[in-house]
Amino acid sequence: MNIIISNSSQQPIYEQIVTQLKGLILSGELKENDALPSMRLLAKELRISVITTKRAYEELEREGFIVSMTGRGSFVSPRNKELIREEYLKQVEAHLQAAVKAAQQCGLSREETQEMLTLVWED
Numbered sequence: 001m002n003i004i005i006s007n008s009s010q011q012p013i014y015e016q017i018v019t020q021l022k023g024l025i026l027s028g029e030l031k032e033n034d035a036l037p038s039m040r041l042l043a044k045e046l047r048i049s050v051i052t053t054k055r056a057y058e059e060l061e062r063e064g065f066i067v068s069m070t071g072r073g074s075f076v077s078p079r080n081k082e083l084i085r086e087e088y089l090k091q092v093e094a095h096l097q098a099a100v101k102a103a104q105q106c107g108l109s110r111e112e113t114q115e116m117l118t119l120v121w122e123d
Helices: 013-027 039-046 050-062 081-105 110-122
Strands: 066-069 073-076
Touching (some): 013 050, 039 050
């Protein structure tokens, strides 16, 4: 598992970990029931605080991406198709919001923007 931390990013380190682990889970690179590195091992590999990895794992568990078992470790949750769909929907919505903002900034109308989306969709 290859997680890259950027100290120059405006995104907090724990969020960088969460984002990258979600990506690995959603892409299928990490499969259900796969074991994640221990919080201590991940902190050591990334040269960060265990508190930071703990916060990332807690966030992933709260969102249903992983399950943690005392004494056994953390594992990728069994795939919940609705959860995965919801995560993709959030990503699509964020990209569309950015596209709409860019379209508005350059003076495109709603119809022109919809036409562009249709063209991209059909391409």
